[in-house]
Every structure is written in C-alpha cells, then in structure tokens.
Amino acid sequence: MIPVEFDYKKAISVEEALEALSSGDSKLLAGGYSLIPAMKLRLNQPSMLIDIGGIASLKGIEEEDGQIIIKAGTTHNDILNNDLIKTHLPFFHEAASMIGDVQVRNRGTIGGSLAHADPAADWPALVLVAEATIDVVGTGGKRNIKAADFFTGLFTTALAENEIITAIRIPIPANGSRMVYLKFENPASRFAVVGCAVLRSSDKKTTIAFTGVADYAFRDTAAEQVVSGKILDTNTIADAMNAAVYGVNVLSDNFASEDYRRHLAKVYLKRALQAIA
C-alpha cells in the first residue's frame, strides 16, 4: 500500500513534461490506474512521477480531414460520452463502456492505456482494426506510429523512453461500415480474457483484432483473408473460426487455460461476425 519515496512534478505543457522525462528514472503519470497500483505493490519504483494529467493540449476529441483525433489524455469516460465517437466510431463507445468501473473510466486515459500495453486492455484491439496512427513527441521531435507497428510485446511498445503519446488518429470508417467489439471479461479484474474487434466496410473489406489472447493485441490477418470480400454466411464464419488465432502463442492463467482461451477467441470471433453480418 505504501510506495517507495518518489518526487512528483506536475507538468503544465508537453514541452515541460519532455524536459522532466529526460532526467533520471522518471515515469509519466496520466490517469494512474495502472501505474499507481504497481507502485503501491512496489513492483514499480520510479524516482519521479511527472503528472501530465493537467495538460490541456492533451485533452479532447476532434474531427479533422476525415479523421477522429482523440488526444492522449482523454479519459475513457470522455470517449464514452462523446458525440463524434457515438456517430463515427460506435464501437469505441461500446468498448469504453466495458472498461473497469465508473471510477476507472473517470481517471484512466486512452493514451495511458496504449502506452502501458496491458495484454488484456481493450483499446489496443480497437486502434488496430481502425488502422489508427499514434502521434508521439520526443526530445528529437514528432513522429507517427501505425497502430500495427505500435504493440511489440508484453507491456512493450514502439514508444521510446523519452517519448509521449499526444494523440490517436482514427480514419472515419466509410459510410455503411459495420463495427463491433465483444469482450469476455475476467470476472475478477474485468479485463479481457478475450476481446475481439471487427470493422467491415460496405465493400466487405474486414479487419479483425484480438486482445487478451496473446502477449499483445494483434491483427488476425488469416481470419481477415477468409472473410474479406465474402458474404458472412455460416460456412464463411466457420472457416474464419478455423483460421483464427493460428500460430499464436496463447496466454494461460488461473482463469483461462491456453486451450480454453483459444476456444473462446474463436467463439467470440463467430459472435462478432454474426453481429455485423
């Protein structure tokens, strides 16, 4: 319950946060709903916390050039209640409603969640199927990372140590697109045992991603190939189930073994495809 002693700095701008980040063993604090528990258990012992929760330029949701831009410091609750999201990305709205509880949604941020890269977090599956890009800034300047390149391992991302996520850019799906996120929750943590996101355009181009299944969220290209361009009938869905999660190192824990989790992933893919068929 008691973390080791640490220094605390509240940054008022991204520049100030970057400057602080370059010195010593420091960590960024956004919502804190992953970092603080880890610090209280002394699993994480940074010497300084840089609080970016008060930086105004990191908050908000905008529409720009056919994209929805979610600033990194936007809370899950703000995403849940945003009209642009409800209109253009209804599955982001659904996913936000499934994250934690009210307290978590009020504090936790999308940028914090992506940077933390919990293997069972919800957002990674959604940014993958939506083919989002992650805007980051570091002392060396700005860059954009494709969601597909962002997740690289268990709690590991393409983010460099001195970089901060500033925004997530999501192309607005074409008219007539269908999208869904289904989640089988761990009953204790309410994190995804299996989360399956699917986005399908009216010309049947389909992207599929899983979270909770492996060390990090991934696009299931084999299953995508089965269903893209095809009518979602019973046979196609069965073929997609067969193709899904192929060659993936599936996680195993107290609640769900590897076999069961693999089975659940296929069942949830079926249900997701049925939901948008």
Place this chain on the structure above:
Amino acid sequence: MSTMNGMVGKSVKRVEDKRFVTGKGKYTDDIILPLQTYAYFVRSPYAHARIVNVDTGAAIDMPGVLAIYTGKDVEAINGVPCGWQVNFKNGDTMKEPKHPLLVADKVRHVGDAVAMVVAQTREQAKDAAQMVMVDYEELPVVVNAAEAVKPGAPQVHADVPNNICYDWELGNSKAEVDQAMLEAAHITSLEFVNQRMIANAIEPRSYNAFYDEANEKYTLYTSTQDPHLIRLLMSAFVLGIPEHKVRVIGPDVGGGFGSKGDHYAEEALLTWASQKVGRPIKWTAERSESFVSDAQGRDHVTKAEMGFDKEGKILALRVKTYANQGAYLGTFGPAVPTYLYGTLMQGLYTTPKINVDVTGVFTNTTVVDAYRGAGRPEATYLLERLIDLAALEMGMDPADIRFKNFVPPFDGTNQPGYQTQVALLYDSGNYEGVLRKGLSMLGYDDFRKKQQEATRNGKLLGVGFSTYIEACGLAPSAVAGALGARAGLYEMGQVRVQPTGKVTIYTGTHAHGQGHETTFAQVVADRLGIPMADIEIVHGDSDSMAFGMGTYGSRSLAVGGSAIVKSIDKVIEKGKKIAAHKLEANAGDMEFANGKFTVKGTDKSISFGDVALTAYVPHVYPADLEPGLDFTSFYDPTNFTYPFGCHIAVVEVDKETGKVELKRFIAVDDVGNIINPMIVEGQIHGGVAQGIGQALFEGAEFDSNGQLTNASYMDYCMPRADDLPMFETTNQVTPCPHNPLGAKGAGEAGTIGATPAVVNAVIDALWSGGHKVKDIRMPLTSERVWRAMQASVN
C-alpha cells in the same frame, strides 16, 4: 412475535448508518494516539522453510526505527491458544503445536511472521522491514489435506506425525452404517472439494496498543468480533499479564465474517511491545497481507455416500472428510469441521444411520478457521448436492425426494424436539413449509415447461434446490463444554436506566455490520414502551461491559438479546416495587404496559420515567429496596437454535463458453421471530451473495509451492451487484421455543443455503442437455463448466 408496543417486527432504519454513510465511523486505524508509532511485519515469502539467519543490522539503522523484534525475542512467550479441543477417536487429545507470535525456527506458510519493525511512521517501518535480511532454507511443501496424511508427505510440525491434528467421528457406528448401505437400492456417491475461501472484510485487520506506565495498564484497540475473549486469551494464555490491567476495545469494525473472531499473534505482539517501546504501536494490514494472514475458511476434501431405498427414502449416510486446518490451529479452528459440521449431517431428513469421519490436517497454508456459516455450509453443501444428484440419478423429482425424507413439522412445545443421529436436538421446524413456499414462488410446474422449451431451443436452463438447517445461537455452555469448548458461550446484557428514564444498554456481543444498535434498541423500546431515541446500545469495550463472548455463529440476538430481556424483566420487577410504594399499592397488584406502571383495575399509574427518577432520588421509597435501576444478566441458552430454509437458484449455461448466468434466486428463510425485517433481509442478501460467491467466483488458489496465486482483487473474484439477479426473499416464522425472543438467528443463513442451490442448478442445466455430470469443482468458472461439458457425452 407479538409486539408489546409496536416496535418489534418493524423495519426501522438503521440508526448506526448515519455515521457509516457519512464517513464518521471510527475504526481502529482512525485512532491516532499521542506519540503514535507504527509496526510493519516481515513475512515469509516461502510456504515451508528453515530460518537460517535473521539479520536486522541494516534495518535497525534506518531512519525512524525504534525497535525490531524477531522470533528469538519472543521464544519464552506462549503462542496464541486454541479455544476448542477435539479428541482423537482413541481419546487422545488433539495435537496442538505452538503458534508462536513470531517464528524463530521455521516458517510454515507464506505470510508467517518472522520479524516486527517498529518505527515513527508507517512508511519508515515498511522501508526498514525491507532491509531485514532473512536467510531461508526451503523445505518441501504440502498444501492439500488429503495428500498431507500420506506416508512420506512433508511434515509441517516435527511432533505431529502424518500432519494429523485429530481424527474424529460422530453418529452411528461405521458397522451399522455399512450394514444399512448394503440394503440400499441406490447409492449416490460424490467425491468433491469444498474450496478454501478468503473472508475479505472491507476493513483490514488493525490493532493499536499502548501501555500506561503510571497505571500499569495495557489498552488494545482491535478490529475484533469479541473484545472480552481477546482480553482473556491474550492476558491469561499468551502474555501472562493481569486481566484487570488490560482493556480491549473493539470500536467500529468493518466486517468480520468469522475471520476477526480469532485471537491473532499480532494483537499480543503489539500489546507486549508497546510496554517495551514505551509508546503506542499501530499496525493495519495491507490487503496483500490480509490475503495471506487472515484466517481463511472451508477447505475440505470429502467422499460422501447416501443410500436410498427404491422409493427414494434415505437409509444411510457415510462421510469421510479431510479438513485442512492450515499451518496452525485458529481460535475455533478444530471446532469448525467437527462440532459445527458433523453435527449437521442429519439435515432436514429422517436418515436413520449416519457416520461422519473427519481427519483434521496441518498443511503449509494460512490458518483455517470460522468463515460465515463455519462448518454448517460445508455440511449443507454435502447433503444438498447428494440429494439433488440422487434425484437426477434415480429419475426422481428433487422436490419430491425431499418431501419424502423431511422430518415432519414440530413446534418444540406441544411436539417434542427432534433428536438427530449426530448429537443435536432440533428445537422446532416446519421444513416442508419452506419448500412449498419456495416452489410456489418459483412457479415450479411452469419452470419445468420452460426448461423443456429451452432444451428444444438448444439452451441449457437449470434449477437447483437447497433445503438447509443450521445450528445457531452458540451455545448452551454445558453442551459446548462437553463438545470441547474451553469457554462458556452464554452472553451478558446490562440495562442501565438513567435517572431521567433514558436507557443505556451494555451488551457483550459485538456489531461489525449487523445493526445491533437498531435491533437491540427495538427490543428494549418495545418492552419498556419508551422511544428508541431514549435508548443507546453500547458494545465493544471490556472496561464498560461486565463480560461478553462476542459475535459469531448467529448468536447476538438469540443469546445476547435474551440476556438484555432478562435484565429488562428485572428492571420492570423492581420498577413495580417502586411504583407500588409511590401509589400506595401492593407490588403484586402492579402491571407494566405502554411505559406505565398501573395498579390493576384502576387508573392509578406512574410513568417509567418517574419510577426511574425515584430510583435515583429515593426520598419516597420502599425501606427494604436499594436505590438505582441497573441490572446485569447473563443468559445461557438451553439449546442451540435451528434456523432453516429453502433456497432455489435458476441458471442458464452458455453452451459454447460454459459461462453461468444466474437468472433467479429465491430464498425462503425461517429464522424464528423477526425484530427488524429489513435488517434480516439485508443479512440474507449479503449472505446469499457470499454463498453465490463461493459457488461461482471465489476460492483461494494455492500452487504446489504453497504460493497463493490469486492474492489480489485482480484475480480473487468477489461477487458484485451486476453478477447477481434481484433476490426474491421471504420468511416463514417458526418461533424458537426456548428463548424469550423466539429468535433463531439470521446472520449465516445466506451462505449456508445459497452455495449448493447454485451448483445444483448448473448440474441440472447440464443434465437437461444430456451432460450427465456429477460434480464440477467450485468456483464454477466458465472453463470448468465448459470442460465438464466437453468431458461428458452429449
């Protein structure tokens, strides 16, 4: 029960909730004493290891550190005692190895305390504790009770061969039961585990101890269910300090569930060290510590067989249980799987031959002790699983098979109590009544039609029954003593009428969520005919109350409430003498009603308040009467009380994922007379949620190294509101014939009844789809249910 002034049977809002819901409750951790210091414990990361060396050198120089104590410092002090003795079948006393305040030789479970650091602040104490260097030499580990008794298993205590604490049996002889089984047309047999549970009270354990040198007096604030018991055990059995020089206070306590009934080593250690350090010392468990150091519950490995004739009448019951006691004995540890378990094997049924055989076993796990229901849920789970399974196996209806076997109704007054084969004498019951009521609430015939329709639509819908009985109102002292209790189990109730007619009640029971301040005040208001606002209920301070045995075993109202009633009767009797004197009448002609003493057949009366004032200003007063109006009574019940009921669960199982959805939960509970229906309903709701938790969500998972692998809420699943349907609850009332309130107790009914109902419903759902599954290990996680379906032929 008949009410005297309309205050009994009324859902009065809980008076204590004002302070709880406004954050003004005062818990042990809220108490900060002058010159407060803080303790932190160094606990073993291993389940079984020899301690080679403890090096405190670096830690003692850390900032703020005042003292560090290790096992060597407390070797001369007794360990924490066990309050209940269970004998071996051959008459030998149970094995009772020392449970030291701090371990010196070897650690026996993860979380075993090795050292205590005392520092100026909590943070300093924790930082320094991390600098205490302990060299361990790991030893082989045993966690499963049935494995621990096998030859060659690791030995938890050198002087306890085969880790067997006791072996014990109750009921008819094995030979008689074996003979009856031979005559059975059908035997239902089940091998199963009643899993380890963690109490998870919302308030972690917390203690604050100080020594007043000038008065040579110790004070301990403790998050306990039984302050007087802690004082007695700690002063007389552990520290050898004079009992009258120890004050134990249990302030507001945030949930106990049995786990705060124990006398813990940390309580004694802080009290002892507060004198050495010369400053008050406080310790509050971190949640991770609670998971490994609070007494846990259940953990049985059982084989049970129930024999039936061809009509479904039970002929015999045979039970063999290995009960995991953990690494040491808890305060009530050995009583739970014996006298609170074996004695309930009659259930509601007329089973003529019963033998229950229990082996109590030490393992490299946290201490196991009472957990809401304590023994009775384990017995009920066994019986109710067997009888539902028997109905499935024999193609009978689960309600019909129960009606065939119920003990017929008896009120315990006109009809005698029911003598069981397993020592207890049931007080009163109408068992078929609760099942009939439950079936009607369920709409049973309609349900079976829906189930058939669901089967046709490829769905798995199931119903599960549980008709339970429990022994509450612990306990008649002589009976408890004969069964091995090392204490009496009576209760104290003091009624102090103040000169202005206001009333202060001192009770030896202890409220940690139950609402005693409301229920007890209702009883007093009803009997004295005064407003509830004129009554205060005080509990939890050994210097304020004459004595007390605390709260557990659904005893507070039945035993503690009865003690208060005894004192009220004495107040009224003395009041009559005072009133008679003032009204120039005979005491024998006085009657008391509606808060007034009246001369029978006249309109001459005097109010309760006037009598109170006269008692303390005795100017016009009977010559042979003492002033004052203040009585203390001890009530020792003549029998246990026996609440019973019928719980019914309806579930749907997802065929593809195994996920169980609880659709309905019906609870018909007969807890005797009810003082506050809302509080009873609240107790049932909480208990049912906890019982459902055991069936579907909760359970400690120790790996083979003795590590608790789900020691946080990220992994240990507590039931939440959105996991549960709206409960459908009602009551039947069969008064307790042997206590003045007619109350039986309601605190544990939910956990006792609910668990088997839910599991039976899942099994029924699977059978409806052709999966003839006998058992699924609790908690019934989706994977376990899915695997059970995979493994059974559809």
